[in-house]
Amino acid sequence: MRSASPVWHPFTQHALHDGIPTIVRTEGAWLESADGRRIFDAISSWWVVTHGHRHPPIMVAIRAETERLDQVIFAGFTHPPAEALARELVAITPPELTHVFFSDSGSTSVEVALKMALGFWLHSGEDRRRILALEGAYHGDTIGGMSVGERGVFNAPYEPLLFDVGRLPFPHPGREQATLDALEAACRAYPVAALIVEPLILGAGGMLIYQPAVLAEMARIGRHHGVLLIADEVMTGWGRTGTLFACEQAGIAPDIACYSKGLTGGVMPLAVTLCGDAIFDAHYAHDRxxxxxxxxxxxxxxxxxxxxxxxVKVWQSEPVMQRIAALAAVHAKALDRFRGDKRFSNIRQLGTIAALDLVVPDAGYLADIGPRLYRHFLARDLLVRPLGSTIYLMPPYCSTEAEIGRVYDAIAAIDL
Structure with missing residues (x-):
C-alpha cells in the first residue's frame, strides 16, 4: 500500500517499507519517535553525528549566528564564520593543505576534488585525464562520485552518464601487493591525473579495512609518477578511525582532501575540499x-x-579523543564474544567503527538478509542499517558501554 506521505525517502524501496517511524526529538545517542519510542542511534544517523545529537555548544553557536546572518552569496563576497572556519581547518590539517573550498555535502566535495584535479592538469599544460579508484569504493551519488565508485545496482540506471575509471583491486589482507602492483602498472600505462581513496576503510563498500602502510605506499607510488592523491575523508574524518583524520595513521598528506559529515558535528550539511598551493595557483590567472x-x-x-x-572548538576544549579511545575499547571487548561464533566471520574494528559479517548463503546487498536484520534491530529499538549481511556499528562518541552493549546483545540474539 502506498504511503499517505508525499515524501520520497533515500535508499528506500517504498513498496517494501511499511510504517516509517517519525522522529520528533533527538538527544545524545537517542532518537525519540512520535509514538514515544526511544531508539538508540547505533550508526550516528548515517555516520554524521559525532559528539551526540544536539551537542549543546554547537546548538548555542547556531542560535547565535541566526541573529547575525542567514545566507550570503559566496561568489565575490565572504563572511566571518567562513573565514574563521577556513583558518581553523588549515591549522588542524596537514600543512600542505592551504586552501579551502566550501560545498554542501560529501558527494559535492568529491565532485569539487575531481574537478580541481582535472583543472590542475589542464591549466598546467599536461594531458592527464585518467582517474584511478579502489574496487568496492563509494564516493557519493552525484555523477562524478558514482563514476569513481563501484559500479553496480546503485548506479546501473545511470551508466550512460558515467565516465571511465581505472580500478585497483582492494588491498585485502595478504593481497596488498596486487593492489600496489596494479597501481604501478596503471601509472606506467596512462598519464594518470589522480588516485581517489577512502583512507583505511571502505564505507558503503562493506566496512572493509586495509593497513596504513598500504595507504602510505600507494601515496608514494602515486607521488613518484606525479599523480595527485585525493583522500575522501567524508566518513573517515573527525575521529571515526581513532585519529582526527585517517591519513594521519599513514603519515601522509593528500594533495586534495574531502571532509563533510562530522564537520559540523553532524548537525548541519556542510562540506569542504582542501588543496595545496599548486592546485590553487594553476587556477589563479588573469585569464578568466x-x-x-x-x-x-x-x-x-x-x-x-x-x-x-x-x-572545531569542541575538539579543542573537550576530551573528545579520550571518548573515542573509550568507545574503541568498548567495541574491542564486545567483539571478542563473537570470535568463536560460527554464525559470524571477518570480525573487525577500526577506531570507533566495528563490523562483522553474518554467514549466510546469499549475502549481497539486495539479498533479503539486510532488511530482515534491519527489522530485527528496530524491533529492539536500535537503529542499525546492515550492508547486506555486514553488520556494522558507528555510534556517537557520547554512547555508553551499557547502550552499546544493547546492540551487541541484539547481535548475539540473531536467529534468522
Missing amino acids: RKTFFHSSSYTANPIACAAALAN
Whole structure:
C-alpha cells in the first residue's frame, strides 16, 4: 500500500517499507519517535553525528549566528564564520593543505576534488585525464562520485552518464601487493591525473579495512609518477578511525582532501575540499578561462559554518579523543564474544567503527538478509542499517558501554 506521505525517502524501496517511524526529538545517542519510542542511534544517523545529537555548544553557536546572518552569496563576497572556519581547518590539517573550498555535502566535495584535479592538469599544460579508484569504493551519488565508485545496482540506471575509471583491486589482507602492483602498472600505462581513496576503510563498500602502510605506499607510488592523491575523508574524518583524520595513521598528506559529515558535528550539511598551493595557483590567472567553475547556491552558509566552527572548538576544549579511545575499547571487548561464533566471520574494528559479517548463503546487498536484520534491530529499538549481511556499528562518541552493549546483545540474539 502506498504511503499517505508525499515524501520520497533515500535508499528506500517504498513498496517494501511499511510504517516509517517519525522522529520528533533527538538527544545524545537517542532518537525519540512520535509514538514515544526511544531508539538508540547505533550508526550516528548515517555516520554524521559525532559528539551526540544536539551537542549543546554547537546548538548555542547556531542560535547565535541566526541573529547575525542567514545566507550570503559566496561568489565575490565572504563572511566571518567562513573565514574563521577556513583558518581553523588549515591549522588542524596537514600543512600542505592551504586552501579551502566550501560545498554542501560529501558527494559535492568529491565532485569539487575531481574537478580541481582535472583543472590542475589542464591549466598546467599536461594531458592527464585518467582517474584511478579502489574496487568496492563509494564516493557519493552525484555523477562524478558514482563514476569513481563501484559500479553496480546503485548506479546501473545511470551508466550512460558515467565516465571511465581505472580500478585497483582492494588491498585485502595478504593481497596488498596486487593492489600496489596494479597501481604501478596503471601509472606506467596512462598519464594518470589522480588516485581517489577512502583512507583505511571502505564505507558503503562493506566496512572493509586495509593497513596504513598500504595507504602510505600507494601515496608514494602515486607521488613518484606525479599523480595527485585525493583522500575522501567524508566518513573517515573527525575521529571515526581513532585519529582526527585517517591519513594521519599513514603519515601522509593528500594533495586534495574531502571532509563533510562530522564537520559540523553532524548537525548541519556542510562540506569542504582542501588543496595545496599548486592546485590553487594553476587556477589563479588573469585569464578568466582558468576560473574554477563550481558552486552551489548555499556555498559556505554562515549558520552551517558557525556550527562547524563550534565543532572545531569542541575538539579543542573537550576530551573528545579520550571518548573515542573509550568507545574503541568498548567495541574491542564486545567483539571478542563473537570470535568463536560460527554464525559470524571477518570480525573487525577500526577506531570507533566495528563490523562483522553474518554467514549466510546469499549475502549481497539486495539479498533479503539486510532488511530482515534491519527489522530485527528496530524491533529492539536500535537503529542499525546492515550492508547486506555486514553488520556494522558507528555510534556517537557520547554512547555508553551499557547502550552499546544493547546492540551487541541484539547481535548475539540473531536467529534468522
